[in-house]
Amino acid sequence: MKFLTRPLLRPGQSTTIRKVMADNIATMTHSSPGAGMAMPPGFDIKSAQCFRPKPSERHCRLPAKDINVQNGTMPPGYKAQVAQLDTFELPARVTGSLGDRALGKALVDAWRRHGIIQIAMSRTQKALWNSAKAESQRFFRRPHHEKAACVDSESYAGYIASGEEVTDGIADYSEIFTITKDLDPSDPRVRARWPCHGPCPWPDTRMKDVMTRYNNSLGNDGEKLLGLIELGLGVSPGSLTRYTQDGWHHTRVLRFPPRNATNGKGKEGRGIGSHTDYGLLVIAAQDDVGGLFIRRPSQKEQFANWKKSAAGLLEDDEGWVYVPPVDGTHTVILGDMMQYLTNNYLMATPHKVGLNTRERFSYAYFHEPAFQAVMKPIEEMCGRDHQQEGSKEEESDEGIHYGTHFTNMFIRNYPDRITTARLLAEDRYRLLATEELRTMGRLPAS
Numbered sequence: 001m002k003f004l005t006r007p008l009l010r011p012g013q014s015t016t017i018r019k020v021m022a023d024n025i026a027t028m029t030h031s032s033p034g035a036g037m038a039m040p041p042g043f044d045i046k047s048a049q050c051f052r053p054k055p056s057e058r059h060c061r062l063p064a065k066d067i068n069v070q071n072g073t074m075p076p077g078y079k080a081q082v083a084q085l086d087t088f089e090l091p092a093r094v095t096g097s098l099g100d101r102a103l104g105k106a107l108v109d110a111w112r113r114h115g116i117i118q119i120a121m122s123r124t125q126k127a128l129w130n131s132a133k134a135e136s137q138r139f140f141r142r143p144h145h146e147k148a149a150c151v152d153s154e155s156y157a158g159y160i161a162s163g164e165e166v167t168d169g170i171a172d173y174s175e176i177f178t179i180t181k182d183l184d185p186s187d188p189r190v191r192a193r194w195p196c197h198g199p200c201p202w203p204d205t206r207m208k209d210v211m212t213r214y215n216n217s218l219g220n221d222g223e224k225l226l227g228l229i230e231l232g233l234g235v236s237p238g239s240l241t242r243y244t245q246d247g248w249h250h251t252r253v254l255r256f257p258p259r260n261a262t263n264g265k266g267k268e269g270r271g272i273g274s275h276t277d278y279g280l281l282v283i284a285a286q287d288d289v290g291g292l293f294i295r296r297p298s299q300k301e302q303f304a305n306w307k308k309s310a311a312g313l314l315e316d317d318e319g320w321v322y323v324p325p326v327d328g329t330h331t332v333i334l335g336d337m338m339q340y341l342t343n344n345y346l347m348a349t350p351h352k353v354g355l356n357t358r359e360r361f362s363y364a365y366f367h368e369p370a371f372q373a374v375m376k377p378i379e380e381m382c383g384r385d386h387q388q389e390g391s392k393e394e395e396s397d398e399g400i401h402y403g404t405h406f407t408n409m410f411i412r413n414y415p416d417r418i419t420t421a422r423l424l425a426e427d428r429y430r431l432l433a434t435e436e437l438r439t440m441g442r443l444p445a446s
């Protein structure tokens with residue numbers, strides 16, 4: 001095992017914020033147990049450095065006693081660098097103060113450098129995560145027929161069995177409960193047969209209550225983060241948050257089997273193949289088992305998942321970074337729409353999941369634009385000298401309709417699901433092109 005560390009703090013540094021250069025990376029192998037606008041083909045239609053920050057220096061730092069990095073947890077069979085990420089603490093409100101601007105800049109810098117950040121859970125969130133994890137375990141331990149009954153033919157919410165999801169043509173071993181906007185059948189959007197709109201088939205109200213409260217809390221963090229990113233980028237207020245009114249936020253509650261106890265449908269040791277996620281932010285919690293790998297932004301690796309699928313991207317190549325569990329923190333990575341809106345300044349984070357020696361539970365909340373949002377790159381971000389020369393998006397006139405992007409991704413990932421069959425059979429996909437579905441806040445004419 002070889003640790004490549006460098007001094008993180010420069011005492012006496014005169015900048016407003018002493019940056020923690022959070023790329024302490026250790027290279028190691030496993031040594032102990034411990035995610036286009038076109039219709040998809042085939043369809044017709046840190047051991048953290050801690051110091052006492054001034055009150056205005058709100059980015060970081062958990063007291064050392066609260067840091068509990070689960071080292072030595074990398075899944076067997078993988079070779080990767082191990083991230084030691086800085087942990088940021090979000091303010092109660094984002095007001096645009098100098099401290100907020102500095103924090104926003106620090107967050108943007110961290111994503112551009114590492115592709116991922118950690119934020120500290122509040123005390124309430126710790127309790128909510130523990131409750132959500134317990135509910136997740138209670139759900140996944142139900143008999144298969146009970147879980148399999150939790151599906152809906154209109155929304156993509158509900159149960160996804162291990163081996164049902166496909167990434168780059170290979171079955172994933174993840175077992176999932178997906179939560180999308182829980183709409184009553186009487187909702188006008190459901191009655192108008194809008195794609196992906198429908199109820200969430202909860203197994204019981206206890207799971208619904210706990211996870212709804214947790215998601216609402218994560219949603220608050222999502223909005224704060226977007227406001228901070230706007231400040232960090234120096235773009236107009238609302239450049240990102242204008243799209244998240246009635247955002248199409250959703251969640252994937254995940255269980256991964258131990259690598260020696262799979263159903264054989266996928267690839268040995270692979271939990272989820274490499275991919276990028278669809279929207280703006282992914283705020284995630286994981287238990288102490290470990291399995292997440294990400295790639296840092298690189299000038300050599302160019303991709304745009306909304307144009308050409310990034311599924312399977314560099315999956316077996318070198319250059320992956322393992323993200324060990326850190327108790328009391330959420331990780332935050334970026335999605336396709338953040339990359340698009342910022343004109344490649346903030347890149348979507350490629351990630352994948354490996355299976356470990358024990359079963360693993362994680363929880364990924366996706367903070368998204370509204371289903372009806374039609375987005376274009378932020379003007380102030382166009383023409384800037386970005387890392388991805390030659391891949392600028394200024395020439396895009398039509399913009400991206402988030403609902404179409406989301407629907408394409410789910411059709412692609414769940415080609416055999418009842419929801420996909422109904423969506424296609426009822427020609428719902430056609431509605432995505434209508435004015436009604438491309439105007440934020442508009443409801444169907446009754």
Ligand SMILES: [Fe+2]
Nearest residue numbers: 035276277351
């Ligand atoms: Fe993902």
